[in-house]
Amino acid sequence: xxxxxxxxxxxxxxxxxxxxxxxxxxxxxxxxxxxxxxxxxxxxxxxxxxxxxxxxxxxxxxxxxxxxxxxxxxxxxxxxxxxxxxxxxxxxxxxxxxxxxxxxxxxxxxxxxxxxxxxxxxxxxxxxxxxxxxxxxxxxxxxxxxxxxxxxxxxxxxxxxxxxxxxxxxxxxxxxxxxxxxxxxxxxxxxxxxxxxxxxxxxxxxxxxxxxxxxxxxxxxxxxxxxxxxxxxxxxxxxxxxxxxxxxxxxxxxxxxxxx
Amino acid sequence: xxxxxxxxxxxxxxxxxxxxxxxxxxxxxxxxxxxxxxxxxxxxxxxxxxxxxxxxxxxxxxxxxxxxxxxxxxxxxxxxxxxxxxxxxxxxxxxxxxxxxxxxxxxxxxxxxxxxxxxxxxxxxxxxxxxxxxxxxxxxxxxxxxxxxxxxxxxxxxxxxxxxxxxxxxxxxxxxxxxxxxxxxxxxxxxxxxxxxxxxxxxxxxxxxxxxxxxxxxxxxxxxxxxxxxxxxxxxxxxxxxxxxxxxxxxxxxxxxxxx
Numbered sequence: 360x361x362x363x364x365x366x367x368x369x370x371x372x373x374x375x376x377x378x379x380x381x382x383x384x385x386x387x388x389x390x391x392x393x394x395x396x397x398x399x400x401x402x403x404x405x406x407x408x409x410x411x412x413x414x415x416x417x418x419x420x421x422x423x424x425x426x427x428x429x430x431x432x433x434x435x436x437x438x439x440x441x442x443x444x445x446x447x448x449x450x451x452x453x454x455x456x457x458x459x460x461x462x463x464x465x466x467x468x469x470x471x472x473x474x475x476x477x478x479x480x481x482x483x484x485x486x487x488x489x490x491x492x493x494x495x496x497x498x499x500x501x502x503x504x505x506x507x508x509x510x511x512x513x514x515x516x517x518x519x520x521x522x523x524x525x526x527x528x529x530x531x532x533x534x535x536x537x538x539x540x541x542x543x544x545x546x547x548x549x550x551x552x553x554x555x556x557x558x559x560x561x562x563x564x565x566x567x568x569x570x571x572x573x574x575x576x577x578x579x580x581x582x583x584x585x586x587x588x589x590x591x592x593x594x595x596x597x598x599x600x601x602x603x604x605x606x607x608x609x610x611x612x613x614x615x616x617x618x619x
Numbered sequence: 620x621x622x623x624x625x626x627x628x629x630x631x632x633x634x635x636x637x638x639x640x641x642x643x644x645x646x647x648x649x650x651x652x653x654x655x656x657x658x659x660x661x662x663x664x665x666x667x668x669x670x671x672x673x674x675x676x677x678x679x680x681x682x683x684x685x686x687x688x689x690x691x692x693x694x695x696x697x698x699x700x701x702x703x704x705x706x707x708x709x710x711x712x713x714x715x716x717x718x719x720x721x722x723x724x725x726x727x728x729x730x731x732x733x734x735x736x737x738x739x740x741x742x743x744x745x746x747x748x749x750x751x752x753x754x755x756x757x758x759x760x761x762x763x764x765x766x767x768x769x770x771x772x773x774x775x776x777x778x779x780x781x782x783x784x785x786x787x788x789x790x791x792x793x794x795x796x797x798x799x800x801x802x803x804x805x806x807x808x809x810x811x812x813x814x815x816x817x818x819x820x821x822x823x824x825x826x827x828x829x830x831x832x833x834x835x836x837x838x839x840x841x842x843x844x845x846x847x848x849x850x851x852x853x854x855x856x857x858x859x860x861x862x863x864x865x866x867x868x869x870x871x872x873x874x875x876x877x878x879x
Contacts, residue, residue: 388838389801420801423808427851516805519779520812541649541680545776548683552780578648591687 364469364481371482372489379469380404383416390421398425401451408436412462412488417470418446418510426522430454443484444468446536446604449513450522456507456613457524465508465532465602466495466610480606487610497532497601497609499563508532508565508602508611515546518553524613527558530597532611533585534565536604540577543567544584551592561595566603624729624741631742632749639729640664643676650681658685661711668696672722672748677730678706678770686782690714703744704728706796706864709773710782716767716873717784725768725792725862726755726870740866747870757792757861757869759823768792768825768862768871775806778813784873787818790857792871793845794825796864800837803827804844811852821855826863 361379368375382400385392392400404413429451441462442455449465456463466487467480474480487495500506507526511533517523533550535543550556567581579587582599589596601609621639628635642660645652652660664673689711701722702715709725716723726747727740734740747755760766767786771793777783793810795803810816827841839847842859849856861869 386835388835389833420805423805423812427812515776516809517812518809519783519815520809521814522812523779545680545683549776549778549780552683552687552777552782554781555779573649575646575648 360469360472363472367472367478367481368485372485375485375489377414378404378410379416389419390424391416394424394428397421398429401425401429402432405437405440405442406432406434408439410440412441412443414484414488415442415444415448415451415468417468418444418448420447422447422450423516426450426454430458433458441488443488443610445508445602445608446510447513449509450517452613453509453514453517453524454522457522461614463613464610465613467606467608471606471608474606476606480608483608483610495610497611499530499597499600500611502615505529505560505615506532506611507613508534508600510604511535511543511546511550511567512538515549518549518556523553523555525555527555528560529614530561530563531556531559532563532565532600532602534600534603534608535567535570535581537569537571538567539571540573540579540581540584543570543581544577544579544588547585547588551588551594557592557594559594561597562589563597563600565600566605566607568604620729620732623732627732627738627741628745632745635745635749637674638664638670639676649679650684651676654684654688657681658689661685661689662692665697665700666692666694668699670700672701672703674744674748675702675704675708675711675728677728678704678708680707682707682710683776686710686714690718693718701748703748703870705768705862705868706770707773709769710777712873713769713774713777713784714782717782721874723873724870725873727866727868731866731868734866736866740868743868743870755870757871759790759857759860760871762875765789765820765875766792766871767873768794768860770864771795771803771806771810771827772798775809778809778816783813783815785815787815789819790821790823791816791819792823792825792860792862794860794863794868795827795830795841797829797831798827799831800833800839800841800844803830803841804837804839804848807845807848811848811854817852817854819854821857822849823857823860825860826865826867828864
């Protein structure tokens with residue numbers, strides 16, 4: 360996977376030099392290395408001014424295991440860096456943004472190359488990293504708007520923790536994958552019941568894919584569900600967002616639009 | 620189910636008169652009636668001083684749909700009542716306890732009669748409702764201790780909302796069912812990262828049953844997982860709790876021990 364992504368980058372963005380940290384190749388049960396190994400790798404890249412960006416390799420649960428201990432060890436070089444990823448990596452994106460890091464973005468990861476048509480997703484991420492190309496961005500993102508994007512369950516599981524960023528005035532985009540509709544409903548109950556989340560400018564719903572069949576049928580689509588919770592919570596529902604666990608996943612730079 | 624529970628109660632606790640609200644027999648997609656019907660039924664029983672207790676019929680997701688609108692409509696008669704249930708009903712148990720209701724308890728529900736050997740669970744609940752019998756209580760519960768009990772995911776999904784009760788100084792018991800080990804780990808990351816939860820006196824782990832196989836194997840038992848998060852968060856791990864989604868589920872009265 361790393362070789363394919365490296366070849367793709369070399370062919371299209373020769374200005375980019377990719378470095379896959381050896382930790383990416385570790386395995387420790389559910390995780391790509393022990394918590395200590397993953398913390399050390401994260402800090403090594405983040406704190407090294409020679410790297411312009413830290414690109415999360417893939418999602419899958421694990422960021423929450425290292426966030427609390429890793430984030431306080433970030434220095435000035437880490438603050439100047441771009442961070443790009445999604446899914447479970449949202450835990451660290453949230454914590455970085457909560458600490459005021461300006462270069463946090465939600466978007467494709469190297470592991471997306473394993474999807475059918477995944478090269479497009481990887482090239483989009485590379486294009487953002489190299490040039491901040493406007494056509495990589497989620498199309499509703501405007502320079503004057505503050506935005507953030509998360510996997511719904513990932514965001515739910517950091518509500519009420521120090522990792523939760525202040526999203527007052529932000530457009531909050533949420534996507535989901537492989538969750539029952541009743542769980543999408545429950546997570547939206549959770550997220551929209553949080554007083555701080557109620558200060559967002561609005562919610563946009565990304566794609567909710569691979570939803571297992573509810574028994575009995577839930578009787579509501581994901582749009583109806585998010586509309587329900589927006590109405591209950593007084594949060595404006597702003598429509599769909601072009602994000603999701605798929606190759607069309609567009610870039611959402613946290614905060615206001617960064618210019619190249 | 621209602622007939623079997625009613626017959627069981629009549630045979631063993633003739634002092635108890637059970638009333639199954641007609642809402643229990645409704646069906647609306649995933650739920651036992653619309654949000655409006657379930658809210659009305661909850662309020663009708665809770666606010667009627669003729670009922671000593673409100674016994675949640677069963678779990679399954681749905682309490683979160685009605686909690687925010689229902690709880691502010693509870694009057695003085697509701698405050699004097701006993702509330703008994705577990706699993707998803709924990710959302711309302713939490714909200715009631717957060718509002719200072721003194722009679723909140725985690726324990727078996729009528730639907731437990733459908734389990735093999737389920738009569739024992741139902742009889743335990745009836746014995747608690749009728750007599751506050753000491754042998755119905757979770758065995759670590761002491762009169763001087765403040766305690767509370769929840770399904771882990773249910774509790775996670777109300778963290779950071781107005782439904783979250785202040786559990787400072789409480790022994791917090793958590794049980795889980797049908798969740799992957801990585802999700803048990805993630806929910807414990809979430810719960811133990813909440814600053815208010817870090818003020819509990821300690822955590823006891825109930826049974827974690829029907830855990831689907833993790834691929835790859837998670838490599839840690841549920842006890843190792845909770846010990847990890849207790850160590851990370853500085854919360855004392857106090858051992859196991861005799862609660863779970865099973866017929867042995869003991870009663871945990873929230874707050875300090877109630878005497879008959």
